[in-house]
Amino acid sequence: MDSPVNAIITLEGVGKFFGDFKALNDVTLSVGFGERVVVCGPSGSGKSTLIRCINRLERHDSGRIIVDGVEMTDDRRSIETIRREVGMVFQQFNLFPHLTVLQNLTLGPLRARKLSKSESESRAMQYLERVQIPEQAGKYPAQLSGGQQQRVAIARALCMEPRIMLFDEPTSALDPEMIAEVLEVMVQLAESGMTMVCVTHEMGFARRVADQMVFMDRGEIVEQAPPERFFNDPQSDRCKRFLQQILAH
């Protein structure tokens, strides 16, 4: 595997079990600085587990994970250091329902970054402008549409000014008409040079922004290639079958 010299995320032989179930089997992957990687594969293939290991929402059982030069260990400091660098967007948004949009965005900067109230609020407004919903700052998440909620979630992650963004099926819980507005924000983010690892089945988005496509099945990386080759000339049968199914309609 050709790993970029300036890799910001390196996974070496990562393994993960849930009980007897092997969720990740000897996964090796490297993501270069500013690179956009799209991970796809059938459900249960380990895509989510893979990216959740990168910021320690799951603990890997074997292998090494190195993010921006820091190896992820059980040591709390390594976990904290890595989480500072990594933002995450979830399938279910996971906004804090009892806080307003603005409070959702300022909580991290205030408490974890120790910014002042005015600093964190101006930063929050700046990112709300960027996801194009500054007028919703005073509302509660339940008052927003799904697409708006997911954009708030993206802004919340960006408020921590991470160097890497992880997306765990960010559009899978959305009504079709709201997918575009979220993808639009993600495309802009990609164009700004953010390092991104996205688990998604939005192949149009993948073609547009991905530098690398990763196909996973049964806890393994089966195929990895730039998008043109990945879509036009997939090597493995499993990947071909998957692409046929997902691109059929």
Next chain:
Amino acid sequence: MIPKATGVSASCSRYSLIEMGAMNRTIRIGVLGGMGLALAGCSANWGWYVVSPMTPKGLSNLQFLLQGLKQTIALSLTAILISVVVGLLVSLPGLSERRGLRAFNRIYVEIVRAVPILVLILWVYYGLPQIADVSINVFWAGVIALALSDSAFQAEIFRAGIQSIPRGQHEAAKSISLGYVDTMRFVILPQAIRRILPALGNQFVYMLKMSSLVSVIGMQELTRRANELVVTEYRPLEIYTILVLEYLVLILMVSAGVRWLERRLQTDQRG
């Protein structure tokens, strides 16, 4: 035709009941209860003179009884505040991934929950000074016993409330670098407390009632005062009726307070 008309009027009255609100309803219940007892008091067996504010003797008796409100409120309020804090602190280890911490939570809850409150009051007041070389007054003995006993229940309520918050909330907090304390304080507990408020209200009511047991060690709260007055006046029916009303009023006030808090937190969430 007739059943239809009944249906309409029933739904109308339900609607107006909801409109009146909790506080209003509480007052109505209190007034109705009081009227009922006053009517009962018209029969020949009652002798309300013993607590009648019209006579000097009755007035001083009534004042003597009502002065217990101060102690009962102070006792229950102090105890519930302590038990909420202790309960929360005991519940947190119960949610840990470490077996030792979870065991501490289990043992505490199982043992404390198994001791009857009355037994705990006697043990703290008469027993504790013998092993701990402290002199303890009735108020603090009562507070300690009530708070200790209640804290085991509070711990279970908090644990249930915290466990009911989806895992995604913890994960989102981690992903924005919040530590354990900040996650609990700003993300998990505010949501959990909204959910357990009805249960916390229950415990508060329960605590108010159980504070009557502290009368056995001589604390001059509501029940003790009633007992003392009965011994001198030989009028248990009237005096204990007043006692019932005193607890009723206190508890209806607590209910209304909890309802108000529930509504307030509810509107907070919706904006």
